[in-house]
Each structure stands twice: as structure tokens, then as C-alpha cells.
Amino acid sequence: MILVTGAAGFIGANFVLDWLAQLDEPVVNLDKLTYAGNLQSLESLQGDARHAFVHGDIGDRSLVDALLAEHRPRAIVNFAAESHVDRSIHGPEDFIQTNVVGTFHLLEAVRAYWGGLEGAAKADFRFLHVSTDEVYGTLGAGDAPFTETTAYEPNSPYSASKAASDHLVRAYHHTYGLPVLTTNCSNNYGPYHFPEKLIPLMIVNALAGKPLPVYGDGMQIRDWLYVKDHCSAIRRVLEAGRPGETYNVGGWNEKPNIEIVNTVCALLDELSPRADGKPYAGQITYVKDRPGHDRRYAIDANKIHQELGWKPAETFETGIRKTVQWYLDNAAWVAAVQSGDYRNWIGKQYGATA
Numbered sequence: 001m002i003l004v005t006g007a008a009g010f011i012g013a014n015f016v017l018d019w020l021a022q023l024d025e026p027v028v029n030l031d032k033l034t035y036a037g038n039l040q041s042l043e044s045l046q047g048d049a050r051h052a053f054v055h056g057d058i059g060d061r062s063l064v065d066a067l068l069a070e071h072r073p074r075a076i077v078n079f080a081a082e083s084h085v086d087r088s089i090h091g092p093e094d095f096i097q098t099n100v101v102g103t104f105h106l107l108e109a110v111r112a113y114w115g116g117l118e119g120a121a122k123a124d125f126r127f128l129h130v131s132t133d134e135v136y137g138t139l140g141a142g143d144a145p146f147t148e149t150t151a152y153e154p155n156s157p158y159s160a161s162k163a164a165s166d167h168l169v170r171a172y173h174h175t176y177g178l179p180v181l182t183t184n185c186s187n188n189y190g191p192y193h194f195p196e197k198l199i200p201l202m203i204v205n206a207l208a209g210k211p212l213p214v215y216g217d218g219m220q221i222r223d224w225l226y227v228k229d230h231c232s233a234i235r236r237v238l239e240a241g242r243p244g245e246t247y248n249v250g251g252w253n254e255k256p257n258i259e260i261v262n263t264v265c266a267l268l269d270e271l272s273p274r275a276d277g278k279p280y281a282g283q284i285t286y287v288k289d290r291p292g293h294d295r296r297y298a299i300d301a302n303k304i305h306q307e308l309g310w311k312p313a314e315t316f317e318t319g320i321r322k323t324v325q326w327y328l329d330n331a332a333w334v335a336a337v338q339s340g341d342y343r344n345w346i347g348k349q350y351g352a353t354a
């Protein structure tokens with residue numbers, strides 16, 4: 001049994017779906033169901049006894065203590081976080097509360113639980129913390145990609161809060177010996193991605209005939225990874241990563257934002273052309289830049305490849321085509337998110353709304 005936090009969110013939901021499709025090990029899913037938590041993404045697990053959902057906060061010490069005592073997980077994967085950079089600029093407090101204070105309380109509960117384990121259960125236990133490449137700050141055009149030894153230089157309230165949580169995780173290993181693993185991943189994309197992030201926002205706005213807002217000059221570079229490749233990396237690190245180590249995860253897919261948006265538009269032109277026959281790219285609108293916008297991220301994923309044999313299965317071309325097709329095939333999921341109906345669905349299924 002493993003405990004996965006934040007598994008009603010984008011990556012966590014993909015992770016649980018893949019985990020249960022490939023392994024027969026049950027999952028307890030602890031999620032606060034913020035605006036980003038959507039149990040409809042896990043609808044296919046209804047009635048599956050291997051998935052137990054618990055509505056709650058990673059920062060709720062007594063709840064986490066009780067969960068650990070009841071389920072006795074062999075590992076914890078911590079996805080729970082506030083994840084959107086723009087929201088962190090607008091209102092940083094929730095980011096500090098969940099990403100820093102919440103992670104601290106979770107670590108304290110896990111330290112107490114792990115301290116009470118014995119023998120193989122104690123030796124084999126793992127706490128895997130899911131983090132981001134944004135903790136490393138920004139790169140210039142000619143700089144080498146981030147490695148695991150690149151200094152932390154977070155620039156947004158989001159990345160600063162994730163950096164703080166990474167430091168706490170590291171400290172719990174060095175001070176208390178907690179067997180932790182940290183992964184720092186680049187930009188994910190794929191199914192169940194909340195349409196506030198670049199790729200899903202461009203798809204849903206394009207189909208709705210709305211403007212496609214590109215920040216600044218659109219030449220900021222991100223390194224894109226299909227979400228299921230991130231999930232396979234986490235499974236591999238959990239299986240064979242060395243406690244106390246960090247692993248960078250990336251797709252070797254550096255692309256400027258404007259190229260991403262043009263690719264999405266071209267795929268939509270092919271798969272779901274506009275009624276008037278005009279190209280979706282005509283909807284692109286350059287808008288004011290994000291404050292403190294990092295110019296370039298790039299991940300050197302050699303360590304996880306050489307040490308653990310992990311590499312992504314998808315190229316950007318195959319992954320983005322699957323993603324656009326998924327949004328076209330799942331208009332009901334998008335509509336429920338946009339109308340807020342997914343909150344009602346949560347209430348109906350679980351008798352509670354956040």
C-alpha cells in the first residue's frame with residue numbers, strides 16, 4: 001500500500017491511474033480538493049477497492065497520523081501543492097501554507113511513523129517528494145541545462161515555496177535519516193491538465209473562439225514532458241532511487257512558448273478545423289508579460305537515465321498529438337471544469353465540497 005497526496009490533481013491522477021493499471025498495489029489518495037482537485041479525473045476507479053480517497057489536508061497532523069496508523073504504507077508520494085505560478089504572483093499565501101507549512105507537518109507525521117517501524121519495513125520505507133525544475137531559477141540562451149548540483153535560485157513565490165519544501169525534505173534525511181527521494185521535473189502536459197496552464201488553456205480557448213494569450217514576446221523556453229513519462233520516472237525512482245538523492249526529470253524537449261502555441265493551433269486545424277476554415281493561429285494575442293517571468297528552463301536528465309535506466313517513451317510530437325486528441329474526445333470533462341460542475345460532482349459522490 002502506498003499513500004499518494006494530491007492525487008486528484010493533474011499529475012497525481014495520471015500517476016494513480018497508471019499505477020493501478022500496471023501494479024496491483026492499493027493506493028490511499030489524500031487530497032484537499034482545492035480548485036485544482038478533480039475526482040472526475042478518477043471516475044474510472046469508482047468501485048475499485050484498490051483506490052481509497054480521503055478528503056483532507058497534508059498539513060492536518062492528526063488526520064495524517066491516523067491515516068498512517070490505519071494503512072501502514074510502505075511509501076508516500078507527495079504531489080500535494082499549489083502549482084500555478086500566476087496564482088502565486090496574485091496571492092502567495094496558500095503556496096506558503098500548503099507547499100511549506102503543509103509539507104513540514106507531513107514530514108513530521110512521516111518521521112514519527114517511520115521511527116516506529118522496524119526491520120525491513122523501516123529499511124524499505126520511502127518518502128518521495130515531487131518537485132520542479134523552477135527551483136533552479138532561469139537560464140540564459142547559452143547556459144548548460146540544470147543538473148542536480150545546480151544552485152537553487154527560485155524567482156516566483158511558487159518556486160520559492162517549492163524550494164523551501166525541497167530543503168525541508170533534504171534536512172529530514174540529513175538530520176533524522178528519513179529515507180527521502182526528490183524529483184525535480186520540467187513542464188508536464190497531457191490528459192486531465194487544468195485549463196489555466198499554457199497547453200490546455202490554448203486548446204480550450206481556441207475551440208471556444210477566444211483569444212490565445214501569449215505572455216511578452218512568447219520566446220520563453222520550457223522543457224516539455226508528457227505526463228505519463230513523468231509518472232514512469234517517479235515509479236522508477238521509488239523502485240530504485242538512492243535515499244537522500246535528487247533526480248532531475250525532463251524530456252529533452254526545449255521549445256519556445258510561441259512554437260508550442262503554433263503547434264497546438266496546427267493540430268487543431270487538422271483534427272477539428274474552424275467552421276470558417278481560417279487557421280486557429282489567427283486567435284493568438286500577445287499580452288503583457290508575467291512579472292519576474294523566467295526566460296528559459298532546461299533539464300539535464302542524464303543522472304536518472306544512467307543510474308536508473310529511465311527515459312521518456314513519448315517525443316513531443318507524439319505526446320502533443322495525443323493531448324490535443326484527448327481534449328477533443330473529453331469535451332465533457334472540460335465543460336464540467338469550466339462550469340464548475342466538477343465541484344458538484346465531488347459533493348454528490350463524496351458528500352463534501354471544499
Ligand code: NAD
Pocket residue numbers: 005006007008009010011012030031032033034035036037038056057058059078079080081082083084098102130131132133162184185186187188189194
Ligand atoms: P495540480 O494543481 O493539478 O494538483 C495539486 C493537487 O494537490 C490538487 O488535487 C489539490 O487539491 C491538492 N492539494 C493542494 N493543497 C493540498 C493540501 N494542503 N493537502 C492535500 N492536497 C492538496 O498540480 P500538478 O500539476 O498535478 O502538480 C503536482 C505536483 O507536481 C506539485 O507538487 C507540483 O509542484 C509538481 N510539479 C508539477 C509540474 C507540472 O508541470 N504541472 C512539473 C514539475 C513538478
Ligand code: DAU
Pocket residue numbers: 083084085086131132133134185186187188196197198199201213214215218220221222257290297
Ligand atoms: O517547470 C515546471 C513547472 O511548469 C511546474 O513546476 C508548475 O507547477 C507548472 O505550472 C509549470 O509552470 P509554468 O509557469 O512553466 O507553466 P504555465 O503553463 O503557467 O506556463 C508555461 C509558459 O507559458 C510560461 O512561460 C508562461 C507562458 N504562458 C502561460 C499561460 C497560462 C503564456 O504565455 N500564456 C498563458 O496564458
